[in-house]
Every structure is written in C-alpha cells, then in structure tokens.
Amino acid sequence: NAGVTQTPKFRVLKTGQSMTLLCAQDMNHEYMYWYRQDPGMGLRLIHYSVGEGTTAKGEVPDGYNVSRLKKQNFLLGLESAAPSQTSVYFCASSRTGSEQFFGPGTRLTVL
C-alpha cells in the first residue's frame, strides 16, 4: 500500500502559468481533501470531495479548481498562478470523513 501519493514534489512556476497537482490514494477512501500550509500556520482547506464525481469549496478556494473523475484521484488545478499561491500543498483522504491520511506534500513556488 502506497497510501496517499502526490506529484510533483516540487514545482516552480512563473506568474500566470498553469499547472495541475495530482493526488492518488489506494485505500478506497470516499473523502479527499486539498489543503495549503503557509509558514507558521495550520492547514487551510481549499477544496474537498465526498465521493467520485463530487467536489466542494473549502475555506480558500479562489484561484483553484479541482476534479474527482476517479475515486482514487483528486486533481488540483491552478489556472493562472500568482505569488500568493506560493505554499506547500497537502492532499489527504479519509474513509469516514474523520481521521485523515496525508500525502507527503508539494512545495510550489510562484515567481
């Protein structure tokens, strides 16, 4: 079991570029989440999904889009990257919507 994996691990973008972060889980979990973590802060929820084909906005959704076409994958897209989106992005999954299992993170820098 790989658990929750994220690709890529690191990425540098220029302002205005777009990219997609991929999260994959092999635990057959229904719930999946995308967070961002900024220095000295806790996690802030960007978007989440309660099952295949569903998505919902979290606390800080602006500038991001998501898709959950397959149960095991949750994609996070940045349409036009801004320096304010420089952060570490974590994906998590959950069987019950309670205890969450996290991926290793993607460190994104937007210049």
Added chain:
Amino acid sequence: SQQGEEDPQALSIQEGENATMNCSYKTSINNLQWYRQNSGRGLVHLILIRSNEREKHSGRLRVTLDTSKKSSSLLITASRAADTASYFCATVPPLNYQLIWGAGTKLIIKP
C-alpha cells in the same frame, strides 16, 4: 477559519521530560484529533477523542478533553528526540466531515 488554538506556540524540553500541549476551540464538536508533522513531511494522525470521552491513551500519549471548557491537552511522556515535530489539533463539528485546524505547537526535544 481556524477554530483550534494551540498553546504554547513553541516548546523546548530535555529528552526524558514530559511535554504538554493545549488546544482550545470555539464551537461544539463531534471529535477532536491530534496530528504530528515532522519537518517537511505530511501530517500523521496520532489519536482521536470523541466528544463523550474525557481521556484517552495511546502508548506514551495521553489526551484529555473538557467540552465544558472547549479545550484539550496532549501529554507526551518520557520524550525522545524523535518526538521533535509540530503538533496540531483538529476538530470535527457535528454532522460534518471537514477538519478545522489550529496553528500548531512546535516541540523541540533537546538531547
């Protein structure tokens, strides 16, 4: 918005000593969870305590919950260098599947 607030923000103790971290929250909860994050890594679930529980143990971890004061504490006994990490509390409101995170306590264990 973040509901949990951890106290202290940072804690430095000698190896072998006990470490206590506190978490306060604002609204009613279904359960409260503690997670650990080693530097540069994803979060790892440590323990979950339900709103009708007052104390829970897991190895060297002891968690208490006081719903009347809307607070929880995490005690790590006989600390080890490997316990150096940031510790986050997260609450789950009733009928919800989103975790609401605090900003974390950074724990440093000195050898």
